[in-house]
Amino acid sequence: MSQQDALFTYSLRLADDLLILSHRLSEWCGHGPVLEEDIALTNRALDHIGEARNLYTYAGQVEGKGRDEDALAYLRNERQFVNTKLVEQPNGDYAHTIVRSFLFDAYHLPLAEALTKSTDAQLAAIAAKAVKEAQYHVKHSSDWLIRFGDGTEESHRRAQEALDNLWTYSGDLFVMDAVHQDLVKAGIAPDLTKTKAAFDATVDRVLAEATLKRPADGFMATGGRQGKHSEHLGFILAEMQYLQRAYPGAEW
Amino acid sequence: MITKARILELLDYVKDPEIPAINVLELGVVRQVEVEPDGKAIITITPTYTGCPAMDVMAADIKKELLEAGVPAVEVKMSLSPAWTTDWITETGKRKLKEYGIAPPEKTADIRALKGKQPVVACPQCGSPNTVMLSAFGSTACKALWKCNDCLEPFDQFKCL
Numbered sequence: 001m002s003q004q005d006a007l008f009t010y011s012l013r014l015a016d017d018l019l020i021l022s023h024r025l026s027e028w029c030g031h032g033p034v035l036e037e038d039i040a041l042t043n044r045a046l047d048h049i050g051e052a053r054n055l056y057t058y059a060g061q062v063e064g065k066g067r068d069e070d071a072l073a074y075l076r077n078e079r080q081f082v083n084t085k086l087v088e089q090p091n092g093d094y095a096h097t098i099v100r101s102f103l104f105d106a107y108h109l110p111l112a113e114a115l116t117k118s119t120d121a122q123l124a125a126i127a128a129k130a131v132k133e134a135q136y137h138v139k140h141s142s143d144w145l146i147r148f149g150d151g152t153e154e155s156h157r158r159a160q161e162a163l164d165n166l167w168t169y170s171g172d173l174f175v176m177d178a179v180h181q182d183l184v185k186a187g188i189a190p191d192l193t194k195t196k197a198a199f200d201a202t203v204d205r206v207l208a209e210a211t212l213k214r215p216a217d218g219f220m221a222t223g224g225r226q227g228k229h230s231e232h233l234g235f236i237l238a239e240m241q242y243l244q245r246a247y248p249g250a251e252w
Numbered sequence: 253m254i255t256k257a258r259i260l261e262l263l264d265y266v267k268d269p270e271i272p273a274i275n276v277l278e279l280g281v282v283r284q285v286e287v288e289p290d291g292k293a294i295i296t297i298t299p300t301y302t303g304c305p306a307m308d309v310m311a312a313d314i315k316k317e318l319l320e321a322g323v324p325a326v327e328v329k330m331s332l333s334p335a336w337t338t339d340w341i342t343e344t345g346k347r348k349l350k351e352y353g354i355a356p357p358e359k360t361a362d363i364r365a366l367k368g369k370q371p372v373v374a375c376p377q378c379g380s381p382n383t384v385m386l387s388a389f390g391s392t393a394c395k396a397l398w399k400c401n402d403c404l405e406p407f408d409q410f411k412c413l
Contacts, residue, residue: 036386036387036389036397037387039387039389039390039391039397040387040388040389043389043390043393044389046301046303046304046305046393047301047302047303047393048303049303050299050301050302050303050304051302051303053302053303054302054332121333122332124333125332125333125335126332128332128333128334128335129299129302129332129335129336130302132335132337132413133301133302133413136388136389136411139388140388140389
């Protein structure tokens with residue numbers, strides 16, 4: 001794989017995570033447990049989609065085949081999406097929504113920080129914008145996880161259950177295949193073993209305060225980066241892409 | 253002949269569509285203004301929040317304002333780097349935000365705000381520092397929701413970024 005192809009794939013991986021998580025969070029719009037949270041989740045969805053748009057636009061430029069952000073978001077099928085399995089998991093109860101975002105945020109912030117030093121100027125610029133927003137995200141999901149874990153017996157039980165259920169998908173965030181390794185050598189992508197240390201520190205600190213138990217790394221459900229997904233992604237795409245598939249080229 | 257000074261004068265009229273109390277210059281999103289020999293104006297702006305939907309509107313409004321004033325051609329470029337910070341909101345902009353009922357952002361040099369420690373935010377209504385944050389996320393991407401414990405009014409705060 002040429003470096004150009006690798007950079008295209010890598011930009012898509014970053015973008016797909018953000019788009020799919022953003023879509024999941026936007027599903028809460030109008031259904032949030034309290035008004036402030038409804039607004040918080042839609043705000044977060046907006047931050048994620050903003051970063052995704054920049055990354056898709058860049059991926060399209062790198063690929064050089066004239067695909068824009070919309071073509072990449074709306075006209076690829078399931079196996080062509082390279083997001084992690086974590087972000088496509090259903091919202092479930094609020095504990096599941098918060099834990100999913102918390103695991104992603106704890107991964108995303110150190111990743112964005114590391115990407116600001118990427119030798120690729122555009123990835124670095126996009127990350128520099130995202131890193132400040134990501135700090136607000138970690139704070140938001142951590143606060144809720146602590147409140148749930150260190151809350152009532154029921155909120156604790158449900159937070160632990162969400163953590164146990166979603167933990168298996170967290171491994172997908174740190175998979176480094178040959179594509180990734182090549183970009184690490186070129187100084188474009190960060191070494192994920194290093195950002196994993198920051199992820200571990202955040203997870204351990206927040207879980208300790210939340211009085212929750214960190215699940216053991218058992219079977220980890222990976223494969224998202226290769227386009228292998230859980231059954232949920234297809235349904236997300238069916239909804240998200242419906243308009244562009246039914247009315248090709250439709251614009252607002 | 254359209255001069256750079258004239259363009260800046262015109263940009264004074266382009267408001268932030270979500271916070272119409274301040275204009276794009278006061279918001280600090282205009283990074284560069286160039287006028288080419290043929291009169292074409294190239295305006296470089298930078299997004300506030302990455303996903304802020306107001307950016308597209310701002311770009312369209314800038315084009316409209318300049319074209320209507322007789323600028324022969326206008327191009328609005330978007331630049332991500334260096335990343336926008338609330339420190340670029342001018343002093344006039346901050347004063348206008350406050351008068352509009354939005355607590356202006358504190359300096360990002362006060363990094364505690366980003367790291368999670370609560371800053372002291374004065375109520376834009378009564379000036380009391382006895383306030384509490386209700387939610388870090390407000391009516392737009394750039395604002396947090398606060399409440400004053402003295403006058404009991406809720407208010408928006410422009411988040412430090």
